[in-house]
Every structure is written in C-alpha cells, then in structure tokens.
Amino acid sequence: MEKATFETLLQLLQPHLPTRTVSIEKKVLSHLWFLGNKESFRSVADRFNLSKGTLHATFFEVCEALKVVRPQIIYWPNRNEQARIVEGFLNRTGFPGVVDCIDGFYIPIPGPSEHRADYICRKGFPCI
Incomplete structure (x- = not known):
C-alpha cells in the first residue's frame, strides 16, 4: 500500500476509532x-508490541470502523464512470467491456498425471 493511500485510510477511520x-x-x-x-494473533501482537487481548480488541475496532467508511472506499461506479473505466481498460489492455478486475490467488492441487506441466504456476507447483 502506498503511503498516501494509508494516510487517506487513516483520515477516513480516525473519527471512528478510539485512541x-x-x-x-x-x-x-x-x-x-x-x-x-499468515501469522497468529500472538506473533502479530509481538510484532506490534501489543498484548494478544489488545490486538484482538483493536482488530474488531478497526473492523467496525471499516464497516462505517466502506461506502466511501468500495462502491460500484455509476454508468458514466463505468463507460470511462471500460474505455480506459480497453485502451490500456485491449480487453473490451471490463469495468473491474481483481487479483487472483493459486489453489494448490496434486496435479494431473497427464499434461502436468500445464498446471505448474510461476511459483513452481501445480495449481488452479
């Protein structure tokens, strides 16, 4: 996350988080x-010099604050915004009709015995 994005997030959350x-x-x-x-509450608490109980409490405080500001952060664009996004995505990538995209993740699988190489991801293991 870029520093400016983090600072914007802090400004949005600040009125909704006790200090x-x-x-x-x-x-x-x-x-x-x-x-x-992929860390436990204990290791994250240690990393940030918090007790597990404090981390647990602050985790849920932030969850509740995010629920309040969610409409300002995550929303579906209106028709005009959609048209602008579709055009920009087409110009940039050549894919028509795209309004939004998300990153993916790998689901490890044993891999088939035939054409196994077709299932090997860039990280070196079979997945979908």
Whole structure:
C-alpha cells in the first residue's frame, strides 16, 4: 500500500476509532498486517508490541470502523464512470467491456498425471 493511500485510510477511520492507549496508526497497521500475512494473533501482537487481548480488541475496532467508511472506499461506479473505466481498460489492455478486475490467488492441487506441466504456476507447483 502506498503511503498516501494509508494516510487517506487513516483520515477516513480516525473519527471512528478510539485512541485510549493505542495509536490509530498502530491499530490500522496491525490490522492490515494480520489480514495480509499468515501469522497468529500472538506473533502479530509481538510484532506490534501489543498484548494478544489488545490486538484482538483493536482488530474488531478497526473492523467496525471499516464497516462505517466502506461506502466511501468500495462502491460500484455509476454508468458514466463505468463507460470511462471500460474505455480506459480497453485502451490500456485491449480487453473490451471490463469495468473491474481483481487479483487472483493459486489453489494448490496434486496435479494431473497427464499434461502436468500445464498446471505448474510461476511459483513452481501445480495449481488452479
């Protein structure tokens, strides 16, 4: 996440997050770290110098704040915005009719015995 994006997120969340003992920055950073990494509450709490209980409480505070600001962050574009996005995506990629796209992820599979190489991802294992 770019610094400017993070700062915008902080500004949106600030009115909805209490700041008793843990800074808003630490709450949001620990929340994002927990969501983006395969770590336990204990290891994330240690990483951010928080107790597990404090991390647990702040995690849910941030969840509730995100629910409040969600419409400002995630929304479906209106018809004019959709047309602009479709045109921009077509110009940039050559794909027609695209309004939005998301990143994907790999689901590891054992891989078939025939044409196994067709299922090997860039990370070197069979997946879909």
